[in-house]
Amino acid sequence: MQRATRLIVLALLVAAIALPFAAPTYYMQFATKVLILGMLAMALNLVVGFGGLVSVCHAAFYGIAGYVLAIAAPKYEPASLWLTLPLALIASSAAALVLGALSLRTRGVYFIMVTLAFGEMLFYFFHDTTFAGGSDGAFINLKPEAMLFGVNVLDLDKPRVFYWAVLAMAVLTILLLHTITRAPFGRALAAARDNERRARSLGFPIYRVRLTAFVISGALAGLAGYFAAAQFGFVAPEMLGWHQSAIALVMVVLGGQRSVAGPLFGAVIVMGLEESLKGLTEHWKLIEGLIIIAIVLAFPSGLQGLVARVLPAHDPEKREPAFGQDRARIDNESDHG
Amino acid sequence: MADIAMRTAALSKRFGGLAAVNDVSLAFAVGEIHAVIGPNGAGKSTLVNLLSGDFRPTSGDIFVGDRNVTMLAADRRGLFGIGRSYQKTTIFPDATVFENVRLAVQAHAPSAIALMARTAGEQDLRMRTDAALSTAGLNARANVRANTLSHGEQRQLEIAMVIATDPKVVLLDEPLAGMSGAESRDMVELIKTLRQGRAVLLVEHDMDAVFAVADRLTVMADGKVIASGAPEDVRRHSAVRAAYLGAETLHT
Numbered sequence: 001m002q003r004a005t006r007l008i009v010l011a012l013l014v015a016a017i018a019l020p021f022a023a024p025t026y027y028m029q030f031a032t033k034v035l036i037l038g039m040l041a042m043a044l045n046l047v048v049g050f051g052g053l054v055s056v057c058h059a060a061f062y063g064i065a066g067y068v069l070a071i072a073a074p075k076y077e078p079a080s081l082w083l084t085l086p087l088a089l090i091a092s093s094a095a096a097l098v099l100g101a102l103s104l105r106t107r108g109v110y111f112i113m114v115t116l117a118f119g120e121m122l123f124y125f126f127h128d129t130t131f132a133g134g135s136d137g138a139f140i141n142l143k144p145e146a147m148l149f150g151v152n153v154l155d156l157d158k159p160r161v162f163y164w165a166v167l168a169m170a171v172l173t174i175l176l177l178h179t180i181t182r183a184p185f186g187r188a189l190a191a192a193r194d195n196e197r198r199a200r201s202l203g204f205p206i207y208r209v210r211l212t213a214f215v216i217s218g219a220l221a222g223l224a225g226y227f228a229a230a231q232f233g234f235v236a237p238e239m240l241g242w243h244q245s246a247i248a249l250v251m252v253v254l255g256g257q258r259s260v261a262g263p264l265f266g267a268v269i270v271m272g273l274e275e276s277l278k279g280l281t282e283h284w285k286l287i288e289g290l291i292i293i294a295i296v297l298a299f300p301s302g303l304q305g306l307v308a309r310v311l312p313a314h315d316p317e318k319r320e321p322a323f324g325q326d327r328a329r330i331d332n333e334s335d336h337g
Numbered sequence: 338m339a340d341i342a343m344r345t346a347a348l349s350k351r352f353g354g355l356a357a358v359n360d361v362s363l364a365f366a367v368g369e370i371h372a373v374i375g376p377n378g379a380g381k382s383t384l385v386n387l388l389s390g391d392f393r394p395t396s397g398d399i400f401v402g403d404r405n406v407t408m409l410a411a412d413r414r415g416l417f418g419i420g421r422s423y424q425k426t427t428i429f430p431d432a433t434v435f436e437n438v439r440l441a442v443q444a445h446a447p448s449a450i451a452l453m454a455r456t457a458g459e460q461d462l463r464m465r466t467d468a469a470l471s472t473a474g475l476n477a478r479a480n481v482r483a484n485t486l487s488h489g490e491q492r493q494l495e496i497a498m499v500i501a502t503d504p505k506v507v508l509l510d511e512p513l514a515g516m517s518g519a520e521s522r523d524m525v526e527l528i529k530t531l532r533q534g535r536a537v538l539l540v541e542h543d544m545d546a547v548f549a550v551a552d553r554l555t556v557m558a559d560g561k562v563i564a565s566g567a568p569e570d571v572r573r574h575s576a577v578r579a580a581y582l583g584a585e586t587l588h589t
Contacts, residue, residue, distance in 0.1 A: 179452070179453055179454075180452050180453070182454060183451055183452055183453050183454040184443050184446075184448045184449060184450055184451045184454065184458070184462075185450045185451060185452045187436075187439075187440060187443065188440075188443070188444075188449065188450045191429055191432075191440050194429045194430070194431055194432065195427060195428065195429050195430075197391070197423070197427055198423075198427045198428060198429065198498075199440070199444075200410075200411045200412045200415070201389060201390075201391070201411050201412070201415050201420075201421055201427075202412075202415055202440060202441050202444040202445075202498065202502060203412050203413075203415030203416040203444040203445055203449070203502065204412055204415075204444050204449065204450065205412050205450065206412065208450070209450055212450075212452075
């Protein structure tokens with residue numbers, strides 16, 4: 001990292017840590033929400049930006065973790081963080097493993113459709129059954145506590161502590177994603193995105209690499225979902241729906257897909273717009289949509305970057321100049337893997 | 338006879354009613370460039386795709402050494418020592434030349450998909466990448482983005498990537514397609530060096546190049562092998578004359 005970049009990162013981090021001393025509780029809680037959704041968007045971006053796979057089911061992993069907390073929490077006592085957080089992460093990872101194992105057999109538009117279908121299946125499971133409150137959702141009456149030698153070391157009831165805990169998780173997410181995207185794993189994942197056929201013929205186990213990315217991404221989405229549920233004290237099926245996935249995708253597109261922390265800034269833009277427009281008019285969603293369209297038009301490389309990265313994943317040869325025509329037919333048969 | 342690096346036994350591939358490759362049994366020896374020629378639609382590219390694992394055969398077997406690799410997917414065959422170039426240059430266009438070759442080296446390293454970069458491992462990859470770049474004569478271009486290279490250089494890069502995986506068998510699918518005269522001559526020289534310690538399968542339409550480098554020549558037509566042997570013997574084969582090689586080609 002260059003010196004200037006380092007200084008900016010350090011300044012941002014210091015500002016983020018110091019925020020509770022400057023901002024009123026309302027804005028601190030708002031910042032917490034932004035960080036949580038930013039974590040979801042960063043998690044999603046491992047698959048979308050670095051993997052070139054547009055998943056529309058990440059809200060499912062986010063929601064499942066929230067539901068795990070809601071189900072595991074006793075009604076009149078706080079749940080143990082040490083127990084429920086790992087449980088939530090295991091549940092999200094397991095869901096990502098199953099959904100990823102099935103959907104990663106498809107490519108491109110079909111991948112989008114399959115992930116959408118799986119996401120909606122889970123949404124309707126929570127919505128249409130009486131399980132965990134059905135469409136009414138379920139309450140988490142008390143925030144989880146982190147007991148260590150009889151002392152709650154992390155009093156999440158205090159908004160300030162909760163904010164710092166979420167900030168720490170967001171930093172952890174960034175560090176983890178930073179590490180793996182720069183490791184051989186990240187290079188293999190990007191290679192599969194840029195030219196699947198070449199990556200495979202060099203010997204990279206593409207399916208395994210992508211599935212690993214999908215599971216890590218699902219687990220991190222679960223981490224965000226756990227804290228979302230803890231913050232609101234409430235989970236509802238909407239948390240798993242495609243609408244939630246799409247918002248995360250918008251954050252990814254706005255924030256930039258080639259950077260680890262970019263989607264966090266996408267979350268700041270989207271949530272900032274929502275927050276500032278809500279007070280002005282009840283038609284704020286319309287205005288928000290128009291502004292987002294304007295941003296995308298003004299910075300086309302963001303959107304183009306997504307398209308360019310997504311399309312080669314299902315047709316690696318489209319971008320390359322065509323030499324020799326006699327194998328066109330056979331080429332079409334070759335993507336059977 | 339020299340060591341057989343790879344062989345096929347009654348290999349066939351059907352696309353619906355079309356037998357693109359029909360009952361092909363060939364052996365590829367270490368140290369030999371084995372050229373496969375034939376008119377368009379003869380099944381040459383399909384054969385290469387079957388050998389590389391990009392296609393699954395309808396029937397028949399493929400052996401690397403004694404090992405039957407017919408059911409191995411393309412990535413496993415890559416690890417098993419089969420490297421290939423594609424008819425259309427297939428590289429990572431947005432990455433630099435160095436990054437392209439490093440991916441090839443990395444794919445066969447113990448750390449191929451490690452979740453954490455280790456200093457020693459990265460250093461090892463860098464050294465081996467530099468060595469592969471020197472072998473291919475691409476040192477000066479190491480930090481250039483691959484999609485800014487000339488077509489000939491891109492092909493050279495693709496072959497450098499294949500060599501960097503240290504394959505036992507190299508499959509070259511029309512490496513000279515779309516090349517200028519000077520680029521072709523360089524590529525022919527590069528191809529000649531590949532046979533050292535490896536078996537090379539060369540599919541190529543440029544007959545001058547084929548006769549300049551081939552140690553063994555197989556002619557295919559309609560998915561079948563119609564002749565196979567030393568280039569001079571095949572040249573005189575009457576079936577080949579009838580099916581493929583025009584009289585003019587023979588006398589040049």
